[in-house]
Amino acid sequence: MLPSSTVENYLKALYQAEATLGEKALVPMGQLATAVRVAPGTATTMIKALAESGLVKYEPYLGVRLSPAGTKLAALVLRRHRLVEQFLVEVMGMSWAEVHEDAEQLEHVVSDRLIERMDAMLGHPSVDPHGDPIPTADGDVESHQYDSLLTCRLRTPVKMIRVADQDASFLRFLEEHNLKPGQSIEVELRDPAADSVQLRTGDDHRITIGTKAASKLLIEVV
Amino acid sequence: MLPSSTVENYLKALYQAEATLGEKALVPMGQLATAVRVAPGTATTMIKALAESGLVKYEPYLGVRLSPAGTKLAALVLRRHRLVEQFLVEVMGMSWAEVHEDAEQLEHVVSDRLIERMDAMLGHPSVDPHGDPIPTADGDVESHQYDSLLTCRLRTPVKMIRVADQDASFLRFLEEHNLKPGQSIEVELRDPAADSVQLRTGDDHRITIGTKAASKLLIEVV
DNA sequence: TCCTATATTTTGAGTTGTCAAAATGAAACT
DNA sequence: AGTTTCATTTTGACAACTCAAAATATAGGA
Structure with missing residues (x-):
């Protein structure tokens, strides 16, 4: 069962929230709901479904955390997002200020074949135009604290x-x-x-x- | 109200069916359903909704035809599809045999900004890798009979x-x-x-x- | 004309994702 | 401890899209 764009967005939001909140912290529902721009109740419903399919660990009233499987999936979405951004800037000559919205859409539809082709054309970059690290195809990221x-x-x-x-x-x-x-x-x-x-x-x-x-x-x- | 990917696919299928069936012909429901890969009843439901919003003319039991508005929308989807294919072949070095699937996804999400950037990079091509004509940004197509x-x-x-x-x-x-x-x-x-x-x-x-x-x-x- | 084969439409139901608003839990402040 | 406040969950409903299968229409042949 490959994840829908919607699911990918929830996972990505969780990944990024965990990155700023610190590893072990649970992400509160309200914050997640704000990040994916849905009503709080909607986030609760979705997260319960994701917990069911093993992509997150859900602690009612406390918050959510990505499971290892969810973390990997999220990293792959981020990989696609960032490679697309780098591609739009380096190959298509767009401004780094205007690539985010396009990447936000493209990250859900670019095939593996296409993303690896971009990666190769770009010389396997380690960061995107904003300096954000690009996860590997296995979902590994080099994370520094700056x-x-x-x-x-x-x-x-x-x-x-x-x-x-x-x-x-x-x-x-x-x-x-x-x-x-x-x-x-x-x-x-x-x-x-x-x-x-x-x-x-x-x-x-x-x-x-x-x-x-x-x-x-x-x-x-x- | 911008059309969903689903609606775009119905319009595109109708456009292509009309092109092979001849201008004035109505496209039978069965053929449309096959083209968009849904059950016959699903196509009927969808077409009634599209007729409601003025994108098609629906004649129960006879078939459907795109309205002028629907025709233009379909042509723009086709423009995106074909420019993306040309881009994947010319810029990304992919084989013409493998670009269709990717284009099928990308056609629904590439922004105007991005598609016009591709068009410019490609030197405003008039045909895609298969020789299919690329509609203009206004939805006009040069159609020959070969x-x-x-x-x-x-x-x-x-x-x-x-x-x-x-x-x-x-x-x-x-x-x-x-x-x-x-x-x-x-x-x-x-x-x-x-x-x-x-x-x-x-x-x-x-x-x-x-x-x-x-x-x-x-x-x-x- | 009647009957049959085929295409089309209708019906009832399911899935995914969403919201508003009511209900409830947890925390915080006297 | 009691009460207010805030976050979270529940509930009931809806929109878009889909299917299977029953009902119906159209067209073609005897």
């Missing part, structure tokens, strides 16, 4: 690795200021009162962004 | 234009014998008793095929 521009040391050169947000207008903003994976950056100042973070980019531009935005830009010390 | 290898004059050089069949194994057979659009061919002999047609191709190979196969190879006198 600091963000909110938590890294001041006045220390770092390199941008990943953007933890898919919002198109945010990505367009980043693109305009050349804030994409690979860019070198230094945090000059953080002002908690102003809720702001001042940056200097490798190409010597200065930008001030909010702390919430800063927390979404993941980096590595060079 | 002779086939079954009906053309004997011992007269002709050029292959189009294959009127998407069956993967048939296409693989054609590929093996270099029988694709553009190839020049001569019919040497037709043997009604043996139900066969003998060909000589431009690269000087001889092949004998059945009349049914021959009728699917559309040609033009050079």
Whole structure:
């Protein structure tokens, strides 16, 4: 029984929620319902069905967690999503700000044959345009823990690795200021009162962004 | 109200049935049901709904015909299908025998933005890998009437234009014998008793095929 | 015309995924 | 402990799509 697009979306949402909530945590129903954009009761119904088929572990009133089988399936959906995004940017010349919506649809229909063809054309990339890691065909992911521009040391050169947000207008903003994976950056100042973070980019531009935005830009010390 | 994949498939099937049945003919329910692979009663139900929303004209017990609105919608589905096929062959290097299934899925989810990007990358092609014409973004198609290898004059050089069949194994057979659009061919002999047609191709190979196969190879006198 | 074969439609039912709103459980604050 | 608050689950209903099988219409032949 291959999973419907709907099921794939639930699994993907759980996978991503677990990634930010931490491994062992249960994902609360409300959060899941919000993520897949359905009413709370709908999520409950769906999750009970998924628990029935062994893709998740469901603890009534507490939350859900992916089973090993569910985790693998979710990783494969994410693999398709991210390879498609990389393909749309690298091969089709689209902007990284506009590929998410298309990938969201395509991830459910691209065949194995097609996805492996894309993978080969792209030279088996390890990350997508946003720096998100691409799971292997077996569902394995290399997961690192990165600091963000909110938590890294001041006045220390770092390199941008990943953007933890898919919002198109945010990505367009980043693109305009050349804030994409690979860019070198230094945090000059953080002002908690102003809720702001001042940056200097490798190409010597200065930008001030909010702390919430800063927390979404993941980096590595060079 | 944008049409579901299911509706798009019904419209597409009607469009193609009308193309082979002739313009004014009504498509019988049984034929439609077979084409979309559902039980006869299912097709009746669906068609009544489509008639309700003005996409088809339904004559109980006689058959269905696309309305102008339905025709346009169907042509756009076909445009997406054929551009995707051309893309899979030209850009992704897939065989023309294996692109149909993938295109069948992708045609329902590729966005306008993406399909126009493909169209541009391909240089606005007028036909797909099988020689089928690609409708414009307005839903206009250039439709020619071609002779086939079954009906053309004997011992007269002709050029292959189009294959009127998407069956993967048939296409693989054609590929093996270099029988694709553009190839020049001569019919040497037709043997009604043996139900066969003998060909000589431009690269000087001889092949004998059945009349049914021959009728699917559309040609033009050079 | 009558009868039969075939195509089509109707009926009753099932599946998947969804919602709104009522009911209930858990937690939190006096 | 009692009560309010919030999240979660239950309930009843609906929309889209499907089928099998019964009922009916049409067309063709005797």
